[in-house]
Amino acid sequence: MHSYETIYDVIVVGAGHAGCEAALAAARMGCSTLLLTINLDAVALMSCNPAIGGLAKGHLVKEIDALGGEMARNIDATGIQFRILNTRKGPAVRASRAQADKQLYRLRMKRVLEQQDNLYLKQGEVTGLYLEGEELRGVDTRSGIRFLGKTVILTTGTFMRGLIHIGLTNYPGGRAGDLPSVGLSDQLGHLGFQVGRLKTGTPARLDGRTIDFSRLEPQYGDDPPAPFSFSTERITMPQVPCHIAYTNPRSHEIIRSGLDRSPLYAGVIEGIGPRYCPSIEDKVVRFPDKERHQTFIEPEGLETVEVYPSGMSTSLPIDIQIPFYRSIEGLERVEIMRPAYAIEYDYVDPIQLRASLETKLIRNLYHAGQINGTSGYEEAAGQGLMAGINAALRVKGKEPLVLGRSEAYIGVMIDDLVTLGTKEPYRMFTSRAEYRLLLREDNADMRLREKGHDVGLVRDELFEHFLRKREMVAAEYERICSGRLAMSDREQEFLARHELVEIQKGTSLEQLLRRPEVTYKELAEFDDVSRETPHEVREQVEIQVKYRGYIERQLDQVERARKLEGTPLPEEMDYFSVNGLTTEVREKLAKNRPDTLGQASRIPGVTPAAISVLSIALKAKG
Amino acid sequence: MHSYETIYDVIVVGAGHAGCEAALAAARMGCSTLLLTINLDAVALMSCNPAIGGLAKGHLVKEIDALGGEMARNIDATGIQFRILNTRKGPAVRASRAQADKQLYRLRMKRVLEQQDNLYLKQGEVTGLYLEGEELRGVDTRSGIRFLGKTVILTTGTFMRGLIHIGLTNYPGGRAGDLPSVGLSDQLGHLGFQVGRLKTGTPARLDGRTIDFSRLEPQYGDDPPAPFSFSTERITMPQVPCHIAYTNPRSHEIIRSGLDRSPLYAGVIEGIGPRYCPSIEDKVVRFPDKERHQTFIEPEGLETVEVYPSGMSTSLPIDIQIPFYRSIEGLERVEIMRPAYAIEYDYVDPIQLRASLETKLIRNLYHAGQINGTSGYEEAAGQGLMAGINAALRVKGKEPLVLGRSEAYIGVMIDDLVTLGTKEPYRMFTSRAEYRLLLREDNADMRLREKGHDVGLVRDELFEHFLRKREMVAAEYERICSGRLAMSDREQEFLARHELVEIQKGTSLEQLLRRPEVTYKELAEFDDVSRETPHEVREQVEIQVKYRGYIERQLDQVERARKLEGTPLPEEMDYFSVNGLTTEVREKLAKNRPDTLGQASRIPGVTPAAISVLSIALKAKG
Ligand SMILES: Cc1cc2nc3c(=O)[nH]c(=O)nc-3n(C[C@H](O)[C@H](O)[C@H](O)COP(=O)(O)OP(=O)(O)OC[C@H]3O[C@@H](n4cnc5c(N)ncnc54)[C@H](O)[C@@H]3O)c2cc1C
Numbered sequence A, B: 001m002h003s004y005e006t007i008y009d010v011i012v013v014g015a016g017h018a019g020c021e022a023a024l025a026a027a028r029m030g031c032s033t034l035l036l037t038i039n040l041d042a043v044a045l046m047s048c049n050p051a052i053g054g055l056a057k058g059h060l061v062k063e064i065d066a067l068g069g070e071m072a073r074n075i076d077a078t079g080i081q082f083r084i085l086n087t088r089k090g091p092a093v094r095a096s097r098a099q100a101d102k103q104l105y106r107l108r109m110k111r112v113l114e115q116q117d118n119l120y121l122k123q124g125e126v127t128g129l130y131l132e133g134e135e136l137r138g139v140d141t142r143s144g145i146r147f148l149g150k151t152v153i154l155t156t157g158t159f160m161r162g163l164i165h166i167g168l169t170n171y172p173g174g175r176a177g178d179l180p181s182v183g184l185s186d187q188l189g190h191l192g193f194q195v196g197r198l199k200t201g202t203p204a205r206l207d208g209r210t211i212d213f214s215r216l217e218p219q220y221g222d223d224p225p226a227p228f229s230f231s232t233e234r235i236t237m238p239q240v241p242c243h244i245a246y247t248n249p250r251s252h253e254i255i256r257s258g259l260d261r262s263p264l265y266a267g268v269i270e271g272i273g274p275r276y277c278p279s280i281e282d283k284v285v286r287f288p289d290k291e292r293h294q295t296f297i298e299p300e301g302l303e304t305v306e307v308y309p310s311g312m313s314t315s316l317p318i319d320i321q322i323p324f325y326r327s328i329e330g331l332e333r334v335e336i337m338r339p340a341y342a343i344e345y346d347y348v349d350p351i352q353l354r355a356s357l358e359t360k361l362i363r364n365l366y367h368a369g370q371i372n373g374t375s376g377y378e379e380a381a382g383q384g385l386m387a388g389i390n391a392a393l394r395v396k397g398k399e400p401l402v403l404g405r406s407e408a409y410i411g412v413m414i415d416d417l418v419t420l421g422t423k424e425p426y427r428m429f430t431s432r433a434e435y436r437l438l439l440r441e442d443n444a445d446m447r448l449r450e451k452g453h454d455v456g457l458v459r460d461e462l463f464e465h466f467l468r469k470r471e472m473v474a475a476e477y478e479r480i481c482s483g484r485l486a487m488s489d490r491e492q493e494f495l496a497r498h499e500l501v502e503i504q505k506g507t508s509l510e511q512l513l514r515r516p517e518v519t520y521k522e523l524a525e526f527d528d529v530s531r532e533t534p535h536e537v538r539e540q541v542e543i544q545v546k547y548r549g550y551i552e553r554q555l556d557q558v559e560r561a562r563k564l565e566g567t568p569l570p571e572e573m574d575y576f577s578v579n580g581l582t583t584e585v586r587e588k589l590a591k592n593r594p595d596t597l598g599q600a601s602r603i604p605g606v607t608p609a610a611i612s613v614l615s616i617a618l619k620a621k622g
């Protein structure tokens, strides 16, 4: 194996959603970065649905953006339908979602990578890590060249020993049409990593020309479309609708008739699939009484006839797939352009990672994305970004950046992964976060912009824009707290109109706004200043006022938890010598090796009593 | 294997350059057509150089266009530098060439396919033909579905048992980053096809950011760029330059130092490579005294930094590739984005084909493109178009369309292939055509538009445009033959200025134009009509006049050959019972089974005497 003469600061393996963010972050932080991937024509390809965001995932995207990542800007530039979900619900669960033009998404991301200083993009399949003794030194590639690097980030997605299933037929592939990655996961196993098997699936891609859209219900995006990124001014791509269709009892009949040839039910697939993202056969089996399941027919791009029927993934044989899709009203004549399939792949249990996403076994090796057992582009991108940041910080000799559970969904996700590990594909839900009211999409910048700027990812110009916003929010909040009603004619007229007759002179605008009957926008009816408040400022002020009680309660909880989170557990801690712990707890702690007391407290079976014992033991030690 | 219920008229296997033309032609001729390919994201991908056309290849593209194919229109819509080569030479060897934006080229072709009526595009790898007894009925795919069709066209390119070589390392792939096709060629071998092994190679793709273009010589395209297609009015894409660079003695030293690890020289590659498109190591070995070799650094697109160093293909190991490319002036710091490699693949000897591209062994099976041992996008597209036309004509119960050697380069190519077979990659050269002055780029429409319209590929509107042009050419030719100089003042002044004092009153414009000193354009100085003649008409008239002598001589030769070409040899002809033939000739004829006496005459070893004997034998028979 010939060694390339350059020693990179960071080598990223895989240019999927995790790898792209990782490489961009490291390069933007000034590290010389090599991004290796199997096929340069498939950079940032969306393996499954042509969309970014959605419940809890939208939060991840905004956080990635706030920290200085690329995903939000990429979808803003290539999105063809934007929608904010849950607009009627509280701000904590409001979430952005956008359809992408899949080809444009991929091409723009490649362009951004190519144009990034310090970043070198090369086609190559990594077949193994290169270690000298126990020291990681770089990676070996199939074409016979060894690349040297100070740190390595693996983001192999669904490619390691990828095996594609369609009915009882199966064959190797990293994704339909793509080569698998062979060799790397065997080596990881030999090195002591717990390599497991997961599976996921995708629906068929259908020929839009053979769908009778007039019989489906169109669903339009928001007008005007709201961008994901805090730095995008306006969406300029043409916008198109999706369409809603439904399965029916006959569809379910067809599915049932194929179950004996389902690779899952026949036991051919050993990998564990995502519970929350079931195939249509799972839904039919699990909910036998349900008369219909909904699907969105999503366009894959502005200029292609390929469409994606969401939620209709299956690994049943093709002769079941065809009548199944055709049983849906409006799809009676539909032609399948790419069959649905399931894929099994190797992952590495993330319990073997630190909170920085560095592996515990091998120093300077990081894992991010689907290799950690997660599923979803946004989850991958969030991890990729953090791994890229932390590899760069390591190179610079700095402490890692770890986001707390009260700071970001990214923090919740990584903490869940490294603390609990996973035996099934992990995806983000708002329910996984205990401080949901603090972790909103709208305040992702308030939470994270500064951290992004501190590590060098957020450019000064963008950061200054953010600082101005933060000041304006503070000033406006201050203003409405101190500004009081003088009962002018305009004010009185306003109160009367909103049936707020009991309001007294001297009430502050803040108190008024706290009333459920009043929105910030309505204040403008008598308050000239608020008419001119920019939308982004107004939004923050309004939410802070309306949800103050809840927010404060969560902040209290965070404060109480902070002590635990801030107490590190020494790496060499000998849990078996700590008196007062049960053997079960000792074993769990020894196996999981949590970084902090907070992490320890989230390991199932580790009781609050055990945490107290530990806390005392630590004090005695140090 | 489950059979899909539709019975297609034509099934095309592979959406490379041959497959796209084949499928479009069949569908446009009204046949229900299925196009199957391994990866729908790699339709019409340019495996090697990002360019269309060039010497003799430009002719093929114009012919494809005249017949109603897509290649010319696709490059017109996505080309980023157009140049006409050999403008100083005669019209026979003038040729068009254009750089493509590789991604746009691919995406536009996919769009055209998707939007074509009667055409269905599906992702799937064909693993075998499906025969009932000796009758071809369809194809089987890896995902477990059988597609039924009346005719099948195989256009598998470099994918059948593709094996990628980089130095002494090798691994399966249809192209770097792509899955190979496995199984199909084994079956073809069992069915009696002569499956052989060829190889080809491609240079590295380089990172344009690491090239010092200021030290290279830019080469701009023509301004304005001239379109390929007879139906394109204007090129609207932005145009960019290429750059010229050179190897030097040190480059050659480096190449020599790696020869012991060349898969070719070490005997690892068994396939035969293209002689005329040698790798850089071939050039260095074959021309040891040459001090430098030229390369054009070609952009792969408007928005990518990837560039293609033409003529610099190699299968040497990466540790040789790197210093080699860096030894070129201006490329001292160059980074390789995709390594150079060679690929070996299975092909089927085209001697087993009829002139219609139908196989002799299996009725209704056609082969087109690289599977026939050719190399090059244009060669593939030309065959694909003809196979598509002929499969469609078969479905309609009509006679095949076979282009003669005097009608088209496509005719020359297919006749060469099916008459002589090939043991090495075949590419088109002008020198392969005996009637070069008849087969010009400029008159491809004159030669073929009508045939394209007859089979239903050229739309009426375009055909009428052509008819008008043809009429205008005839009328203008007629006019300049009959118009005579009256020695007006303007005429006299013209003759004096051009030092044509010996010209007499009564000389026709045609006679005047025949003089080397006078161009058609200059006639306008005294002849008002010619000033208004459209460019396309002027060009035809001028060439007809200037080259009349040569053209007439070639037409005579064609006339003489026509008798041979027009005499069919019965399929069941028993050459061993023909008296007067040598055993050698008998064996050759029996093996090759030529369709016509003309074809027989081109089989090496079949003498003119033997042709006379055959001709007499035929007369006696019929
Ligand atoms: C069939 C299918 C169905 C899916 N269904 C869903 C779903 O329903 N819901 C959902 O949320 N998500 C789904 N996904 C998952 C989603 O695609 C992934 O979560 C996301 O793409 C993961 O991003 P990643 O960066 O980790 O990996 P990927 O996007 O898979 O990218 C991995 C990259 O690494 C490269 N690579 C791999 N190995 C090597 C190597 N050895 N050397 C060099 N490069 C390498 C690959 O070429 C690729 O570019 C599905 C994926 C597939 C394939």
Ligand SMILES: Cc1cc2nc3c(=O)[nH]c(=O)nc-3n(C[C@H](O)[C@H](O)[C@H](O)COP(=O)(O)OP(=O)(O)OC[C@H]3O[C@@H](n4cnc5c(N)ncnc54)[C@H](O)[C@@H]3O)c2cc1C
Binding pocket: B013, B014, B015, B016, B017, B018, B019, B036, B037, B038, B039, B042, B043, B044, B045, B046, B047, B048, B049, B124, B125, B126, B127, B155, B156, B157, B158, B159, B160, B174, B175, B181, B182, B184, B200, B201, B202, B277, B313, B341, B342, B343, B368, B369, B370, B371, B374, B375, B376, B377, B380, B381, B427
């Ligand atoms: C490394 C390399 C170097 C080359 N160098 C040169 C060169 O120097 N000069 C030159 O003129 N040409 C060169 N070429 C050749 C040029 O790319 C081909 O001549 C041209 O692309 C042939 O077109 P095609 O349509 O026959 O095949 P391709 O363009 O190869 O397309 C074949 C298509 O068929 C599909 N396919 C294959 N098997 C199956 C199957 N079983 N089922 C379904 N689909 C299938 C593939 O997915 C692909 O889409 C090179 C090619 C390669 C790969």
